[in-house]
Amino acid sequence: MRCAVVWSVNGGPVQAGRLELDRRALRLAGAASETGAIDEPIPYADLAEAQIERWGPSRLCGRPALVLACRGGTRVRIASLEGAGSLHELADRLESARRQATA
Secondary structure, three states: EEEEEEEEEEEOOOOOEEEEEEOOOOEEEEEEOOOOOEEEEEEHHHHOOOOOOOOOHEEEEEEEEEEEEEEOOOEEEEEOOOOOHHHHHHHHHHHHHHHHHHO
């Protein structure tokens, strides 16, 4: 699965690019003017929790966000740019990919 997203790691700057779900990891990829290409893999084994948050400070660029809590304490907020319902589809596919990776 691939989709256009914006994301923020630990409340840092908002990045834009794409999210991909591969066999072992969720991958965030894009470009940043200061650092060049961004390729941030988040192994499914590192994910402690994933939930959709619709209100308050967890929103990202005014959109509901999928909030990932990683075992090392990192929090990643991801908002889909692909329209209504796509965040739920992303959360469902992420959970399915996590189950397959740990099976």
